[in-house]
């Protein structure tokens with residue numbers, strides 16, 4: 001058994017209930033753990049019912065986009081839509097041919113998985129193309145061999161879609177994930193321009209998932225915006241109540257065996273604190289909880305992560321890994337960014353801190369970005385916005401000595417109250 005599992009066994013759990021991977025209908029994190037999102041499900045459902053469309057799903061990293069689209073696709077597949085189980089990763093620059101080959105590869109996998117019968121001759125063509133994608137990463141050189149010209153690839157795609165849909169399915173749904181991992185908006189724009197005609201294939205719904213970079217790219221060029229549905233599906237943070245439900249359900253799911261009692265590793269107050277700190281971002285909340293449990297690994301008994309313990313562990317972590325390595329000047333800049341609460345431009349930083357713009361840009365921001373304390377968020381015209389990384393938010397959890405004393409006193413009072421009560425009962 002790995003050390004890791006030993007930690008969770010103390011709580012009566014098989015494994016980490018604070019996992020951060022998306023739910024999916026393949027793998028071991030099932031979509032039965034899905035909670036909430038009525039509004040987004042309705043919006044996406046309406047788009048899919050059009051039978052053929054192109055749309056974007058956008059939101060901050062970690063709010064639940066991939067999981068949402070996986071869930072909606074699973075629902076749709078129950079009502080006769082065909083969709084590859086695995087989302088198609090578009091997380092690096094690629095050209096149109098690679099994009100189309102990856103798409104056909106995903107459809108091929110699903111045909112095999114579901115043992116769908118299609119004409120042998122067509123299946124042979126698919127198998128041959130599929131082989132190309134089997135040797136590690138598909139290289140642009142292979143994708144652009146002259147035998148694989150665009151016309152032929154599109155023809156093959158249309159033929160496959162046609163053959164799958166009639167007479168079995170209402171349509172095909174394709175889910176392209178993680179477009180935000182492409183470094184430059186230009187790469188996405190070029191790709192979309194390149195595959196515009198491909199995206200017009202009938203009976204196919206194309207769903208692109210990315211962060212808030214995506215709408216300005218998609219909706220700026222008429223040639224592209226014209227083919228997308230008018231508004232993006234925006235995915236916001238889940239409510240606090242939904243997040244509590246998710247955590248409770250995960251504890252039940254990770255329970256060791258039927259008769260073991262699960263000891264919840266966290267209190268609701270601790271979750272509330274993290275919910276406020278991370279603006280409801282589920283992945284950041286989960287990461288913070290895992291971090292706390294990892295810190296208690298040396299203990300033999302299960303430790304309950306209360307609000308106090310959470311504050312102590314996470315503020316110590318951020319101090320050790322980041323803050324203590326900074327000069328007073330660096331700290332001042334970082335504090336301004338932290339207190340701003342959202343993104344900030346170098347100009348604004350320069351005004352508040354009294355430092356020159358040059359120093360802000362070429363000295364402070366660079367150093368802070370290099371150590372992972374801040375990151376570039378987005379550009380808007382000539383403005384460039386920066387923000388602190390999620391771990392830096394733990395700095396806000398630092399409590400003064402007085403606060404620590406006060407909470408210690410409160411805890412003591414509680415214990416005394418309970419002791420008094422039970423002693424009374426005893427006498």
Ligand SMILES: Nc1ncnc2c1ncn2[C@@H]1O[C@H](COP(=O)(O)OP(=O)(O)O)[C@@H](O)[C@H]1O
Nearest residue numbers: 020021022023034035061062063064065066067
């Ligand atoms: N509606 C939901 N119900 C249950 N768990 C969810 C839900 N949405 C997201 N999660 C969980 O939150 C984490 C982040 O979700 P993910 O879909 O990966 O976010 P994103 O794609 O926006 O980065 C994952 O661990 C996922 O399992």
Ligand SMILES: [Mg+2]
Nearest residue numbers: 022065066178
């Ligand atoms: Mg995702």
